[in-house]
Amino acid sequence: MAIATPTDEVLETSILGRARNLRGSPRIIRVGSVLFVLAMWEVIGRANPLFTSYPTEVASGVLELMTDGRLAPALLTTLQGLGAGYFIAIAIGIPLGFAMARIRTLDIALNPYVAALYATPRIAIIPLLVLWVGVGFQLRLTIVVLSAVFPVIINVRDGAKEVDRNYMDVAKSLAAGRWQTLRTVVLPGSLPYVFVALRIGAQRAMIGVIVAEMTSAIAGTGRLLLDLARVYQTDKVMVIIFIIGFFSIFVTSTLRMLQTKASPWRAESRGG
């Protein structure tokens, strides 16, 4: 490849590759930077606590949130919809992605719809979903499925299509059947892309569920976030933003760890 033409996947790995290099970067600068920003935040935040609150206040906000009994139910409600919806999205998206990569008729027929929906912010359908399924668990479930399934389909499909032609030819010349080729060449070869699909799907799923809860659901983390903002509890808003951020980091790094475990021969993913 003479000129780098990054796809979403390459970008993903290059950004993550950067994150990996970070461990080699001077820890003292990073720690110093974090301490400096925390100190600045404390000083500026105290001057105008409404705006961004400040670290010590945020820390006590954690305790208050834990004790007033609103946080745990909200997180649990969100996680239920997120987990169930993500599972359904994977169960539909991965097989369909492989099918589209291997069966041309299906690909030609479905690709325009999948690509158009992938390119469109699915959160716009939330008001209509409310009419159809109400504002409870089913709303979360539906929006998570809709948010995650299209990135999963597209990335799995692209990955399965990218599988090295040479390996495919070897399989063919050794008279491997369609199913055998799929199992021994296509599946392992596209595994890294499947994990990229899972990561992007997880990120979209989180966006979907938070937006759904902010706009219409009567419970959940997004709702709590917005309710706290409406009464200017900035410290607690910050706490929840951090929880969401760290949860997202946890999910992404778990998926990356599983990826390395599942395809150790490609421990260093390409790109970057």
Place this chain on the structure above:
Amino acid sequence: MRLLSESGPRSDIPFLDRRVGVWAVRLGAAVVVFGLWELYGQSVNRALFSPPSRVITAFFEVAIQTTVLWSAIGDSLISMSIGFGLAILVGTGAGILMGRIRLLEYVVDPYVSFLYALPTVAILPLIVIWVGIGQPARVLIVFIISVVPVLLNTMAGAKQVSRDLVDVGRNYGGSDGQILRTIVLPAILPFFFAGLRLGIGSALIGMILGEMLLVIRGLGGFVVEYSNRFRPDKVFVGLLAIVGLSLTLRFLVQATRRRLMPWSEV
């Protein structure tokens, strides 16, 4: 797709690799999709769902007889362009600086990594605290959500610029400005455009989110209001307009990319 443009003996090319084959399958799929949609839509409560025929009638009402749809699109586009335009300026500038200056990268990195992982929509409540729920909030949410992918991709691009090329530039006595303009910027372009592609998706999410929660206007407001009035036919018109807008904006990014990077194949 490459096979489609190759000319050869027609009988040698499999049916599905010929233009007519592809369009036959697409047409068949469209008939099935829209046919089922129509059949199902006729059978359910018209306050909840609409078949394509009623969506077309609704389109005439909001787009031909009146200009409701067009003013919603215009309204959305204005605030999105401001927010995304700012995101491109700030994201590209900061991205190049962070990619080229090691110390800056180390200092800012923890926050950028956090922002990359965070579903940025979660920041919306903070914006409500900062600037309320007016027009500025609507622009700010677009900016904050879309600046992250632009910045990160530009930075990834600025970091991978070949040292050799920069050294060659220096050996020939190129100034910092010259090296930036003739070596670094062209090398960053592919990453910049990838950032734009991801950024436009984020900007659209920010736009819709802002219009559903902060200022009930534009396309997001259009969808919300007609949902509240149980007019799914008009909601579908709004949703299809959002699909069309997304595809158009993405097409524009690709077209600009092809113009600025004639050497790229994609």
